[in-house]
Amino acid sequence: MIGGEHLELNKRKLRILKAIINDYFETAEPVGSRSLSRHYDLGISPATIRNEMSDLEELGFIMQPHTSSGRVPSDKGYRFYVDMMLQIQQAEFTKLVYMEELKNSASRIEDLLKNIGQQLANQTNYTTIVSSPHYKKCKIKNIQLVEVEAKTLLVVIVTDGNTIKDYIIKLEQTINQRLLNNITITINEHLQGLTLNDIGLNVINKLKDAYEDGEEVISKVIDVVFKAIKNVNKTDVYTYGTTNILQYPEFNDISKASNLIKALEAKDVFKDIVNTTIESEDGSVKIVIGEENEMEGLKGCSLITTSYHINGEKVGAIGIIGPRRMDYDSTVQNLRCLIKSVDELLNKL
Amino acid sequence: MIGGEHLELNKRKLRILKAIINDYFETAEPVGSRSLSRHYDLGISPATIRNEMSDLEELGFIMQPHTSSGRVPSDKGYRFYVDMMLQIQQAEFTKLVYMEELKNSASRIEDLLKNIGQQLANQTNYTTIVSSPHYKKCKIKNIQLVEVEAKTLLVVIVTDGNTIKDYIIKLEQTINQRLLNNITITINEHLQGLTLNDIGLNVINKLKDAYEDGEEVISKVIDVVFKAIKNVNKTDVYTYGTTNILQYPEFNDISKASNLIKALEAKDVFKDIVNTTIESEDGSVKIVIGEENEMEGLKGCSLITTSYHINGEKVGAIGIIGPRRMDYDSTVQNLRCLIKSVDELLNKL
DNA sequence: AGTTAGCACTCCATGACGGTGAGTGCTAAC
DNA sequence: GTTAGCACTCACCGTCATGGAGTGCTAACT
Numbered sequence: 001m002i003g004g005e006h007l008e009l010n011k012r013k014l015r016i017l018k019a020i021i022n023d024y025f026e027t028a029e030p031v032g033s034r035s036l037s038r039h040y041d042l043g044i045s046p047a048t049i050r051n052e053m054s055d056l057e058e059l060g061f062i063m064q065p066h067t068s069s070g071r072v073p074s075d076k077g078y079r080f081y082v083d084m085m086l087q088i089q090q091a092e093f094t095k096l097v098y099m100e101e102l103k104n105s106a107s108r109i110e111d112l113l114k115n116i117g118q119q120l121a122n123q124t125n126y127t128t129i130v131s132s133p134h135y136k137k138c139k140i141k142n143i144q145l146v147e148v149e150a151k152t153l154l155v156v157i158v159t160d161g162n163t164i165k166d167y168i169i170k171l172e173q174t175i176n177q178r179l180l181n182n183i184t185i186t187i188n189e190h191l192q193g194l195t196l197n198d199i200g201l202n203v204i205n206k207l208k209d210a211y212e213d214g215e216e217v218i219s220k221v222i223d224v225v226f227k228a229i230k231n232v233n234k235t236d237v238y239t240y241g242t243t244n245i246l247q248y249p250e251f252n253d254i255s256k257a258s259n260l261i262k263a264l265e266a267k268d269v270f271k272d273i274v275n276t277t278i279e280s281e282d283g284s285v286k287i288v289i290g291e292e293n294e295m296e297g298l299k300g301c302s303l304i305t306t307s308y309h310i311n312g313e314k315v316g317a318i319g320i321i322g323p324r325r326m327d328y329d330s331t332v333q334n335l336r337c338l339i340k341s342v343d344e345l346l347n348k349l
Numbered sequence: 350m351i352g353g354e355h356l357e358l359n360k361r362k363l364r365i366l367k368a369i370i371n372d373y374f375e376t377a378e379p380v381g382s383r384s385l386s387r388h389y390d391l392g393i394s395p396a397t398i399r400n401e402m403s404d405l406e407e408l409g410f411i412m413q414p415h416t417s418s419g420r421v422p423s424d425k426g427y428r429f430y431v432d433m434m435l436q437i438q439q440a441e442f443t444k445l446v447y448m449e450e451l452k453n454s455a456s457r458i459e460d461l462l463k464n465i466g467q468q469l470a471n472q473t474n475y476t477t478i479v480s481s482p483h484y485k486k487c488k489i490k491n492i493q494l495v496e497v498e499a500k501t502l503l504v505v506i507v508t509d510g511n512t513i514k515d516y517i518i519k520l521e522q523t524i525n526q527r528l529l530n531n532i533t534i535t536i537n538e539h540l541q542g543l544t545l546n547d548i549g550l551n552v553i554n555k556l557k558d559a560y561e562d563g564e565e566v567i568s569k570v571i572d573v574v575f576k577a578i579k580n581v582n583k584t585d586v587y588t589y590g591t592t593n594i595l596q597y598p599e600f601n602d603i604s605k606a607s608n609l610i611k612a613l614e615a616k617d618v619f620k621d622i623v624n625t626t627i628e629s630e631d632g633s634v635k636i637v638i639g640e641e642n643e644m645e646g647l648k649g650c651s652l653i654t655t656s657y658h659i660n661g662e663k664v665g666a667i668g669i670i671g672p673r674r675m676d677y678d679s680t681v682q683n684l685r686c687l688i689k690s691v692d693e694l695l696n697k698l
Numbered sequence: 699a700g701t702t703a704g705c706a707c708t709c710c711a712t713g714a715c716g717g718t719g720a721g722t723g724c725t726a727a728c
Numbered sequence: 729g730t731t732a733g734c735a736c737t738c739a740c741c742g743t744c745a746t747g748g749a750g751t752g753c754t755a756a757c758t
Contacts, residue, residue: 032750047702050751068708068751108517144495148507156505156515158497166505166513242614246607254603258595261610265591381721396731399722417722417737 009059009080015042016052017061021073021081025325028249030070073325075290078302082287082328089332096334098123099341109133109161109310109346114238116318116342121241124331126322127264129305131274132236133315135160137195138229145184145221150174155221157228161310165228169220175213183214187221196229235274235316237267245301248323256300263297264321277305277317283339285332290324302326306335309343318342358408358429364391365401366410370422370430374674377598379419422674424639427651431636431677438681445683447472448690458482458510458659458695463587465667465691470590473680475671476613478654480623481585482664484509486544487578494533494570499523504570506577510659514577518569532563536570545578584623584665586616594650597672605649612646613670626654626666632688634681639673651675655684658692667691 009017019040023031033049036042042049053071056062061077064070073081098119102112110132117130137160144156151174156166190207191199199222207218242264251257263269272294277286288303298321305319318339320331358366368389372380382398385391391398402420405411410426413419422430447468451461459481466479486509493505500520507513539556540548548571556567591613600606612618621643626635637652647670654668667688669680 030750034750045702048700054752064751066709068749069710070750142495142497142503144493144503144505146491146493146505146507148491148511152511154491154493154505154507154513156493156495156503158495158503162497162501162517164503164515164517166515168511168513243607243611246603246610252603254595254601254606257603257606258592261595262592379721383720394731397729403723415738417720418739419721
């Protein structure tokens with residue numbers, strides 16, 4: 001399909017489309033034939049450009065906001081441009097200036113991801129989203145029980161990727177230290193290496209049988225283990241630089257801005273985006289343009305996402321949200337470089 | 350000072366001021382003498398109202414945006430009104446409808462506070478801020494060391510109010526389980542009940558002397574303890590319902606809205622507000638009006654804050670941000686009821 | 699046949715203009 | 729002390745003319 005349309009676009013039409021996209025990126029105003037011929041050295045007269053633009057409009061790559069105004073790239077136009085760009089673009093990994101900072105800034109994955117989101121927003125002047133890591137099969141690595149005060153236990157659960165979750169549980173009766181130690185050991189023996197699905201009734205019963213006076217503790221611990229694993233699997237999404245995107249004239253209208261912010265606030269809706277990003281091809285960059293967005297509030301924006309890895313597994317997504325006319329070229333480039341360094345950093349932690 | 354001005358305001362002027370504040374709250378438009386006499390049963394003619402308004406303006410309680418326009422309450426006018434209200438208002442504790450929900454929703458303090466912020470934003474249609482609890486003197490309750498894999502230790506630190514912080518530390522060399530257990534016991538013996546200030550060089554040295562081959566572990570654990578306590582003492586501030594405030598016409602201008610959102614995003618600046626709120630009189634409600642705000646982006650807003658308690662100690666703040674003409678009366682009322690229930694809930698956890 | 703100059707036309711943005719409505723302050727009468 | 733009346737101000741709104749930037753079409757040029 002796209003290939004077919006590509007063939008229809010001769011070199012001159014392509015140059016003009018690119019020029020329109022570039023001019024519109026810079027001015028945010030519909031671009032006309034005359035201004036195009038002035039600013040770009042196309043070697044043809046405005047009249048010729050007009051003819052070509054008329055063709056491009058017929059093909060659906062550009063649109064007129066109203067008769068006798070200049071042209072604006074359509075979603076389809078951007079789609080075409082972006083698909084072409086993704087094929088052509090050389091992966092040129094320049095070292096990002098803020099990588100050094102990041103390297104030293106954080107020893108926890110969450111903090112690192114937060115810094116990345118913040119830095120990327122600052123650097124691109126767009127809004128960024130970062131999802132927390134999400135492990136497909138979350139295995140239990142270690143469970144620790146600590147008495148913090150009488151009848152109160154602290155349960156610490158370490159899972160894959162050294163994610164730690166801790167819970168406080170209240171008991172009906174006190175429990176002596178020796179029993180607690182033994183229970184801890186037994187629980188670990190039974191649960192280490194298991195995923196949520198692996199923990200069936202038989203495992204639970206076996207555990208409960210092991211200690212008669214420990215039944216309360218064990219069943220409460222198991223509750224908490226389930227909670228923890230569910231929590232680890234919960235994808236959290238964080239956004240940075242929300243106000244960055246408000247500076248672009250397309251969001252001058254408060255109602256548009258408000259809708260967008262509302263969408264950013266309701267992070268739930270990003271989870272789909274994160275999931276499809278994670279499931280898409282390794283190392284690929286996904287671009288969603290304008291109306292292609294399923295979320296209402298984002299239809300005025302474009303979204304560039306890619307996934308990051310921990311221990312070789314795709315576990316989370318990083319995305320950039322900008323106006324439809326955003327600078328796809330260098331933003332994609334930027335994101336590619338970033339993700340490369342991020343993957344390295346994450347695997348070092 | 351305020352008392353003196355109060356005396357200057359006879360009953361009629363007061364009624365007029367209240368009427369202006371109320372009308373402006375409802376319409377967000379400057380209010381004139383004629384419309385005032387129509388909508389409120391003041392028993393006097395517009396001409397008389399005009400004379401009174403002229404006086405009120407001279408006293409600084411109301412202002413004219415431009416000659417021959419209606420009047421708008423000034424910060425001083427609101428301040429006067431609000432101070433009076435706070436003195437008069439009966440604390441009438443109606444049960445909040447969403448309290449039941451909150452009761453069941455959360456078992457962790459952070460989750461509960463999050464729900465509260467969200468609910469309060471929904472209910473008031475303003476933006477809310479909630480600070481995380483901040484304990485004056487944070488004592489160490491329990492420290493636990495767990496080997497999660499070779500050369501990798503998990504350090505769990507439980508402090509006052511059952512706040513839990515956990516850290517992963519990497520070691521140069523493996524450590525056997527027995528030594529680890531002993532170190533854990535010794536560390537707890539030495540550090541339990543101490544605050545950050547209590548941990549001086551002599552404590553550290555004593556600890557290090559206890560185990561020759563445990564020096565690395567001990568010094569790394571102490572590092573982490575310091576970090577944890579600092580983290581517990583760090584006040585985090587969360588905001589909810591950011592878009593709520595954008596619906597008010599005073600923020601129709603995108604630049605004003607953007608400034609406000611920027612202020613909300615830069616949560617650091619709220620910490621002063623939180624601190625002064627926590628330090629102010631027990632159970633009191635603090636109101637900051639318009640230009641009284643120190644933060645640039647908030648000068649167009651008003652802020653109503655109060656503190657919540659855990660174990661009798663004021664540990665955090667809850668606040669509501671609305672337009673200057675917000676409904677101080679019922680918002681304060683609302684906040685008072687909320688905080689009463691919240692304090693109860695928090696102390697049950 | 700492809701390219702270009704010229705021309706008529708469209709539409710948006712801008713600024714001037716006048717009328718309207720809501721407001722004020724002042725004065726004089728009640 | 730209160731109020732009616734009046735002159736005046738100012739924001740707001742619709743209308744109108746103007747200018748600029750753009751288009752599409754046609755005819756002439758290479």
